[in-house]
Amino acid sequence: MAVQEVALARAPEMHPSIITRLHELVVTVDHKKLGLMYIAAALFFFTVAGSMAALMRLQLVVPNNDFISPQVFNRLFTMHGTAMVFLVGMPILAGLANYLVPLMIGARDMALPRLNAFGFWMFFFGGLLLYFSYLAGAGLSGMGSAPDVGWFAYSPLTARAFSPGMSTDYWILAILLGGIGSIVTAINLIATIFCMRCKGMTLMRMPMFVWLMLIVAGMILLAMPPLSAAQIMLLLDRFLGAMFFDTQAGGSAVLWQHFFWIFGHPEVYILIMPAFAVASEIIPVFSRKPIFGYPFMVAAAIMIGFISFGVWAHHMFTVGMSSIGNTFFAVTTMLVGVPTGIKIFNWLGTMYGGKIRFELPMLFCIGFLFQFLIAGLTGIMLAAAPFDWQLSDSTFVVAHFHFVLIGGLLYTIFAAIYYWYPKAIGRMLNKKLGLWHFWLFTIGFHLTFDTMHIPGFLGMPRRIYTYDAGRGWEVFNMISTIGVALQAAAVLCLVINLLWSARKGEKAGDDPWDAWTLEWATTSPPPAYNFEVLPKVRSRRPLWDIKHPEDPDWRYE
Amino acid sequence: MTSADALSRGIESAEWKLPSRRKAALLALILTETALFSIFVAAYVFYLGKSLTGPYPKDVLELPIIATICLLSSSLTIVFAERAFEQEKYSAFKLWWFITIVLGLIFIASTAREWYRLITKQGLTISTNLFGTTFYSLVGLHASHVIVGLTLLVLVLSLSLRGYVKQRHAEHLKMVSWYWHFVDAVWVVVLTVVYIIGR
Numbered sequence: 001m002a003v004q005e006v007a008l009a010r011a012p013e014m015h016p017s018i019i020t021r022l023h024e025l026v027v028t029v030d031h032k033k034l035g036l037m038y039i040a041a042a043l044f045f046f047t048v049a050g051s052m053a054a055l056m057r058l059q060l061v062v063p064n065n066d067f068i069s070p071q072v073f074n075r076l077f078t079m080h081g082t083a084m085v086f087l088v089g090m091p092i093l094a095g096l097a098n099y100l101v102p103l104m105i106g107a108r109d110m111a112l113p114r115l116n117a118f119g120f121w122m123f124f125f126g127g128l129l130l131y132f133s134y135l136a137g138a139g140l141s142g143m144g145s146a147p148d149v150g151w152f153a154y155s156p157l158t159a160r161a162f163s164p165g166m167s168t169d170y171w172i173l174a175i176l177l178g179g180i181g182s183i184v185t186a187i188n189l190i191a192t193i194f195c196m197r198c199k200g201m202t203l204m205r206m207p208m209f210v211w212l213m214l215i216v217a218g219m220i221l222l223a224m225p226p227l228s229a230a231q232i233m234l235l236l237d238r239f240l241g242a243m244f245f246d247t248q249a250g251g252s253a254v255l256w257q258h259f260f261w262i263f264g265h266p267e268v269y270i271l272i273m274p275a276f277a278v279a280s281e282i283i284p285v286f287s288r289k290p291i292f293g294y295p296f297m298v299a300a301a302i303m304i305g306f307i308s309f310g311v312w313a314h315h316m317f318t319v320g321m322s323s324i325g326n327t328f329f330a331v332t333t334m335l336v337g338v339p340t341g342i343k344i345f346n347w348l349g350t351m352y353g354g355k356i357r358f359e360l361p362m363l364f365c366i367g368f369l370f371q372f373l374i375a376g377l378t379g380i381m382l383a384a385a386p387f388d389w390q391l392s393d394s395t396f397v398v399a400h401f402h403f404v405l406i407g408g409l410l411y412t413i414f415a416a417i418y419y420w421y422p423k424a425i426g427r428m429l430n431k432k433l434g435l436w437h438f439w440l441f442t443i444g445f446h447l448t449f450d451t452m453h454i455p456g457f458l459g460m461p462r463r464i465y466t467y468d469a470g471r472g473w474e475v476f477n478m479i480s481t482i483g484v485a486l487q488a489a490a491v492l493c494l495v496i497n498l499l500w501s502a503r504k505g506e507k508a509g510d511d512p513w514d515a516w517t518l519e520w521a522t523t524s525p526p527p528a529y530n531f532e533v534l535p536k537v538r539s540r541r542p543l544w545d546i547k548h549p550e551d552p553d554w555r556y557e
Numbered sequence: 558m559t560s561a562d563a564l565s566r567g568i569e570s571a572e573w574k575l576p577s578r579r580k581a582a583l584l585a586l587i588l589t590e591t592a593l594f595s596i597f598v599a600a601y602v603f604y605l606g607k608s609l610t611g612p613y614p615k616d617v618l619e620l621p622i623i624a625t626i627c628l629l630s631s632s633l634t635i636v637f638a639e640r641a642f643e644q645e646k647y648s649a650f651k652l653w654w655f656i657t658i659v660l661g662l663i664f665i666a667s668t669a670r671e672w673y674r675l676i677t678k679q680g681l682t683i684s685t686n687l688f689g690t691t692f693y694s695l696v697g698l699h700a701s702h703v704i705v706g707l708t709l710l711v712l713v714l715s716l717s718l719r720g721y722v723k724q725r726h727a728e729h730l731k732m733v734s735w736y737w738h739f740v741d742a743v744w745v746v747v748l749t750v751v752y753i754i755g756r
């Protein structure tokens with residue numbers, strides 16, 4: 001009896017075997033575990049897809065380079081783009097939303113936990129399937145390897161005649177799976193946000209993060225199916241001899257472009273909204289002020305969501321639409337600048353007059369603000385159809401959207417990692433290493449992508465595997481590639497920091513940043529049930545109310 | 558946990574009602590399915606009259622009147638079934654539910670017959686022309702949703718025959734019924750686009 005009791009008391013201290021822990025991960029339906037699994041998987045795919053970008057930059061470092069063959073280069077840019085969008089951007093947003101939304105609204109889990117796990121595994125195996133194409137893409141015909149049709153897979157490149165083997169089929173199926181995963185996550189987020197809020201958490205008291213994730217989820221519901229539909233059509237074309245995109249049978253290659261970009265443009269905003277979400281949490285906390293113009297921020301985000309479905313053909317100006325079509329899509333695209341501008345001004349308004357603390361999350365958010373602004377400006381330049389005719393498919397465009405996705409999204413993901421790592425792991429990340437990460441990455445990023453605009457003006461197309469000397473592109477390509485080395489070193493700093501701080505980092509405590517949202521009201525890391533007693537809130541900043549009982553927010557609502 | 562405790566203190570427990578998460582999730586699913594169907598409908602409309610060779614819709618399509626009547630009235634019978642369930646009249650519930658399944662089966666059977674006729678008699682397959690391509694994919698997408706719905710209906714019937722379906726499952730039944738209504742509504746659109754406008 002006594003021996004048994006001792007054994008029972010000791011049991012929790014024993015480290016479970018690796019098999020037990022892996023088994024736990026496979027069967028878990030806990031939103032926090034799934035969230036971290038999403039983020040870990042996304043970071044893994046990020047390093048793979050990032051290395052592919054580095055290989056491409058190495059090939060382009062000098063003219064007439066033959067480090068990489070044209071075929072391999074085509075596969076590299078296809079896999080890089082596809083992976084960054086579907087295996088990095090989407091799962092990172094799913095991971096952040098999964099981890100944070102239930103905590104922020106004071107719930108114990110997502111609304112549909114099993115569906116949540118299903119979504120993760122769909123995405124994860126979709127990702128593996130995409131990379132499996134390197135081994136199996138040759139198919140029975142022995143031709144082809146990984147997909148090489150570009151991330152938007154324009155017809156007729158994807159027709160059987162031009163894409164033999166199975167490479168395109170792997171692209172289709174992997175993304176179909178990922179798409180199902182995203183849709184399932186979106187459904188779950190909507191159900192969670194509408195139906196799981198704690199007492200007193202009205203819609204207009206939700207943290208901005210939750211609002212933006214709600215809008216993102218709505219956009220995924222409407223934007224993902226067009227891609228899935230187009231991919232199903234493409235599968236029918238390739239396997240059953242259907243003619244959707246077969247121009248010789250009267251089909252239309254342009255229809256693919258429409259369907260793809262009806263998905264593709266909202267997708268860009270689906271990726272950038274989480275950046276807004278993170279910035280809207282971090283900037284107020286590190287400016288020591290509540291967010292400026294909350295209702296306007298919500299309205300602007302909803303407006304962006306709606307407008308984003310009416311701008312898709314700005315990706316197709318060079319295809320030869322009618323001038324009415326061109327004008328319409330140019331105008332709607334410029335219209336997006338209005339709500340986006342509102343958001344930028346509100347973030348600045350939050351910082352204005354605040355007591356700004358330059359901690360790492362804030363540094364990355366300030367980087368985001370600057371770079372996103374530049375991305376928006378080049379975006380408006382490209383929205384002018386005649387300008388786009390000149391620069392479409394040049395490296396200027398590549399520089400523009402990397403400003404959005406790296407300068408915008410990735411910076412806030414870094415900010416989010418520094419901000420919420422203490423909550424998830426219970427220890428702070430090392431600040432010195434973090435500063436190295438920030439400065440190396442910022443210098444590297446600007447070396448690579450500021451310069452990349454210029455060869456675009458000088459006529460350098462994107463997706464070429466090499467170029468001749470003497471066109472004035474050499475210097476810029478050289479600098480671009482050097483920048484990549486700095487960015488890689490910066491990411492290495494982050495990885496070391498993540499691993500080192502998990503064991504040796506300073507203990508974080510429940511609320512290291514003196515923040516105001518509910519996730520900081522529980523322990524770090526939170527217990528499986530999140531909150532012992534479900535919280536009740538009376539204002540947008542429940543933790544402020546507790547810390548300042550003499551001057552609570554709800555008095556002003 | 559101290560701060561969370563503090564949060565819950567001092568707030569009068571006022572009415573706090575939230576919508577059902579099942580309903581929210583199902584509505585979201587219906588929204589996303591609507592987007593999926595819209596693209597197939599758009600492709601159908603875009604390719605109307607663009608087939609380079611025959612057969613054309615006006616030559617081979619017949620208005621599926623019986624199938625339509627069956628499917629639309631099954632939306633009614635499932636409501637009767639739900640009502641019977643609410644009033645705890647379980648045999649009536651099972652009967653109406655069974656009739657719903659039969660009506661759905663008749664619909665699927667008549668689609669199968671139509672396809673059989675088109676393929677064997679008219680020589681229209683998915684790879685014949687653009688009409689075949691868009692027709693089979695749109696109607697097929699809808700038919701696959703009918704099959705999913707039928708599977709759910711049969712599942713519920715077999716569970717309730719064994720006595721597993723209790724009052725606490727009322728909302729589950731409602732969700733199946735909502736999905737079935739959605740499948741019906743999509744059919745109205747498909748019928749209008751393919752068999753009325755498209756002909």
Ligand SMILES: [Cu+2]
Nearest residue numbers: 265268314315
């Ligand atoms: Cu766009």
